[in-house]
Amino acid sequence: MRQRIEVIHSDPDQDIRQFIETVSEDLTDIDRFHNISISPKRQARLEEYYKSTLASLKDIPFRHLNQDGKIDYLLIQNFLNRDLRQLGLTAEKNKKSKPLLGFALGIVGLCEDRQNMKKMDGKKAAQEIFEIGKQISETQAKIQAQKIKVDKTSAFRATRTVDELRAHLEEWYGFYNGYDPLFSWWVKEPYGKVKKQLEELPALIKERLVGIDPNDNDAIVGDPIGREGLLADLESEIIPYTPEQLLEIAEEEYVWCELEMKKASHELGYGDEWRNALEHVKNLYVEPGNQPELIHFLAQEATDYVEKHDLVTVPRIAKENWRMFMMSPERQQINPFFLGGTSIIVSYPTDTMDHEAKMMSMRGNNIHFSRSTVFHEMIPGHHLQYHMMARHKPYRQMFFTAFWTEGWALYWEMILWDKKFPESPENRIGMLFWRMHRCARIVFSVKFHLGQMSPQECIDLLVYKVGHERATAEGEVRRSFAGDYSPLYQAGYMLGALQIYALRKEVVDSGKMTEKQFHDRVLQANMMPIELLRALLKEQHITPEFKSSWRFYNGR
Known part of the structure; x- marks a missing residue:
């Protein structure tokens, strides 16, 4: 029933x-x-x-x-x-x-029996663990003899599953060991052997089937979902575009960015060689120890601007109560720039980094790149967004979508660009770098999941097409494909921003709302796909059979 x-x-x-x-x-x-x-x-x-x-x-x-x-x-x-x-x-x-995990259901069964508090029989459990060990040995032998044929992605996924199963089995063993003397007497020896096997198996799979050094923690493999997977995700995000059409949008936006880059480059005396102008901007960084002061100034600058121009409501609590932390060198390998939300976490080199890593971190987090990053992460970006999400329809937070979350923060980069917030060519180059980066994110994430780009090609794209430092490009790609982000997450920045930007034109430019009313309504609606936000704000007639139809992008 x-x-x-x-x-x-x-x-x-x-x-x-x-x-x-x-x-x-x-x-x-x-x-x-x-x-x-x-x-x-x-x-x-x-x-x-x-x-x-x-x-x-x-x-x-x-x-x-x-x-x-x-x-x-x-x-x-x-x-x-x-x-x-x-x-x-x-x-x-x-x-x-599955060919690599023939032993897995045995472990699952033991752990689920414990979860359901079935009576423990130590002798029977020892035999089951012994049999699991035999199955793992057979799997190891087949891998060594090249008798198992599994694609690299599935093999790498299996290593994560083995790690998960080992952790569950450790919890199972720890629950009984010492508390049930007969359990310990029977199980201790076979469990020790199986635990060792489960520690060794992922390394063997990585070396023989994935083709990476088991000790290389920086290797990027990823898990492409294919075109059908992308279409299913786009349907869930209520976006009526194909992966190929997303790539066309990204390319058109990139062309605009490059033209604007050349304009700023001319102002700095570099002509059409905008990459040389970008190099000039990268070297405009603060000395070690001064980055927190810069971040505090930039956060205040953006907050003052949106309040002065009455663009969005900034509650006093949101304005006063935010904190800053420094990111560890290890974490910077995955997040080479800033992170934000309730707090801002700042990337900048420490004295433990080698010289090359220090310079890449300083150049990648220079004054003018940081300017956009700060208001993206703080106010009017994520910090203000999270403050409002906790206070207005908080139950909608379960409907997470990067198109709303990241789209909102990047949308402000677009709006502040239109309002000429970046007055100097250096500041414009800093903002354009990030716009180019978001175009490239659409390209490399979509093409990776279509099977058209390898992780290394994704890194090269960020270096040569956007102007990333190689270390920061590697960190971005590693972050994108490590499994912590959904396949469309990186595309959600630019596409979500374009959706909110198009919706703004419909309701603000038409005079139905002021800018402040629009921005407040978006925040107070909380998280949802942008086309549903559009239906809410425009009070459209909707039915339970609602289907995506909004062609929000009309080109440049």
């Missing part, structure tokens, strides 16, 4: 919010309990939950909802359909890694 979420109908708009909050908590509980990613039980439980919850959603009378309620209905419907589809895609990926 499938569980259904109860809907009361006393107030449909309250019902839909309660429905969303219930789904959020339910999924947190399911994920916490069914916490092994490749578990068939996890797969089945989630599939059952998504389907039954979608059925329950139909009990809410859509036509009786106000506009915000209808948007909430579409958001949770899209969320559930997306996750259900993703569940199937993940299962297909896991099948490709």
Whole structure:
């Protein structure tokens, strides 16, 4: 019997919010309990939950909802359909890694028995662990003899799964060891051997099947999702463009950036050789120790500007309460620039870095690059955004999309450019560098997932097409494909910004809203795909069968 979420109908708009909050908590509980990613039980439980919850959603009378309620209905419907589809895609990926994981279900079974508090039989557990060890030995022998044929991406995914299984097995062993004397007597010896095997297996897979040095922590492999995967993600983001059309948009925006770069380059005396002008700007960095002072000044400058020109509401708490931290050298290998939100985390060299790394960090975080980064991360960018998200419809934060989150911050780079906030050619070059970078992000992320670019080619694109330092380019690509970001995340910066920019034209340039009203409404709506934000702000007629149709890009 499938569980259904109860809907009361006393107030449909309250019902839909309660429905969303219930789904959020339910999924947190399911994920916490069914916490092994490749578990068939996890797969089945989630599939059952998504389907039954979608059925329950139909009990809410859509036509009786106000506009915000209808948007909430579409958001949770899209969320559930997306996750259900993703569940199937993940299962297909896991099948490709299966030849390397014949022992995995044995570990899953032990861990799930413990989770369900089944009575422990130490002798039986020892035999099961012994059998798992034999299976791992057979897998290792087949890899050595080149008898397992798995593509590099699936092999690399298998190494992450082995690491996850080892951690779960360690938790399983630690739960009983010492507390159950018979368990320890039986299991200690075979467990020790299996633990060692699980520590060794990922290195063997990396060396023999992935083709990378097991000790190379900087290697970039990634996990391309293919054209069908990209189309599915675009559907979830409610964007009616193909991957190929996204590449065309990126190229058109890049051409505009390059023309503007040449204009600024001429002002500095470098003619059309804008890369030489970019080199000039890169060398305009502050001395070691002075970066925090610069960041504080730049944050205040941007805040003062948006308040003076009445562009957006900046609550006093948001303005006063932000903190700064320095990024470790290790973390800078993945995040070579700044990070932000509730705080700003600043990249700049330490005395432990070698000379080349120091210079690349200083040049990559120079005064004029940093100017855009600071207001992107702080006010009016992410810091203001997160402040408002916590206070206005916070339940919508579960509908995360980079097109809204990152699009908002980059949108401000576009608006402040239009308002001539960057007065000097050096400041314009600093802003254009980031615009070019976001164009390149669309290109390298989409082409990587289409199988048209390797990680190394992505790095080269950032170096030669944008002017990155090689170390910062490597960090950007490593960050993009390490598995912490969704396939369309990097494309979301520019495309989300273009969506918000186009929506602004529709409601501000037409006189329906002032700039401040528009910006406040966007923040108070909280997170959602931009086309749904458009339907909300323009009070469009919508139905539960809503489909993406907004062609937001009209070219340069």
